[in-house]
Amino acid sequence: MIASEGLERIVVVRRVLPIPRDEVFAAWLDPESLARWMCPGAVTSATAEVDPRVGGSFRIVMTDARGEVEHLGQYLKIEPPSMLSFTWISVNTDHEPTVVTIEFLIHEAGTELVLTHRGLPPSQVDAHRKGWTDIVGNLEGRLSAQEGR
Numbered sequence: 217m218i219a220s221e222g223l224e225r226i227v228v229v230r231r232v233l234p235i236p237r238d239e240v241f242a243a244w245l246d247p248e249s250l251a252r253w254m255c256p257g258a259v260t261s262a263t264a265e266v267d268p269r270v271g272g273s274f275r276i277v278m279t280d281a282r283g284e285v286e287h288l289g290q291y292l293k294i295e296p297p298s299m300l301s302f303t304w305i306s307v308n309t310d311h312e313p314t315v316v317t318i319e320f321l322i323h324e325a326g327t328e329l330v331l332t333h334r335g336l337p338p339s340q341v342d343a344h345r346k347g348w349t350d351i352v353g354n355l356e357g358r359l360s361a362q363e364g365r
Contacts (some may be wrong), residue, residue, distance in 0.1 A: 217313070219244050220321045221225045225334075225335070225336045225337070225338050225340075225341045226249055226329065226332060226333065226336075227314065227331075227332070227333040227336065227341060227344050227345045227348060228246055228331070228332050228333075229286065229329075229330075229331040229345070229349050229352055230328065230329070230330050230331075231328070231329050231352050231353075231356065231357065231363050232323050232325050232326065232327070232328050233324045233326050233327045233328075233329055233354070233355070233356045233359070233360075234326040234356075235327055235359045235360065235362065236327065237297045237320040237321070237322060237326070237327035238297040239297055239299070239359060240297075240299035240320055240326075240327045240329060240355070240359065241298075241320050241357075242296075242297075242327050243355060243359060244300055245266060245268035245294070245300075246266075247264040247277075247346075248264075248266055250262070250264035250266070250276060250304075251263055251264045251276075253317070253326055253351065253354035253355045253357070254276055254278065254298065254351055254354075254359045255350075255351075255354060256278075256279065256346070256347035256348070256349075256350035256351050256354070257280070257347060257350055258279055258281060259278045259279065260279055260281075260282040260287060261278075261279045261282045262277065262278045262279065263276070263277045264276045267291075268290065268294065268335055269291065269294065270291055270292065270293065271283045271290065271291065272290070273288065273289065273290045273291070274288070274289050274290075274291070274302070275287070283314050285306060285307060285308070286306060286307075287304060287330060288303075288304065288305045288306070288317075289302045289303040289304050289305060289313075289363065290302060291330045292305050292315070293317075297320055298319065298320050298321075299318065299319055300317070300318045300320075301315065301317040301318070302316055302317065303313070303316075304316045304333065308337075308343065308344070309335075309336065309340065310337050311333070312335075313339075314334060314335035314336055315329065315333070315335055316327050316331060316332070316333045317331075317332045317334075318330070318331045318332075318335075319332075324342075329350065333350055341349060348355065
């Protein structure tokens with residue numbers, strides 16, 4: 217889903233995962249976990265470094281056949297297990313900070329994840345919608361596989 221707030225472009229990805237929300241939340245702050253599922257589209261591998269505290273930073277490098285793309289950010293809010301917010305900066309945001317907020321809601325089937333990415337360049341909205349949708353799907357697949365769900 218894409219919405220616009222004035223001139224600001226927003227991507228929202230919503231998905232119910234059959235996994236407890238504390239596990240889903242924790243996966244976003246664990247560098248080994250991030251490296252396993254932060255691989256949208258043609259990305260074949262990723263590396264991640266995190267300092268999981270408010271004001272702490274992260275660095276994720278995604279690799280595909282064309283090379284590496286570095287993603288940097290800083291944690292704005294960490295409220296276990298219900299909310300995570302961070303800046304997101306890469307060549308695909310014109311090296312300008314954008315903001316990602318993830319809500320982890322209790323759902324009868326596990327966790328409803330609502331990811332909202334604000335401030336994207338208009339030319340990057342569709343690519344980020346596809347990328348975040350792929351990432352959330354990869355997250356669900358990895359967490360389900362490790363728990364034998």
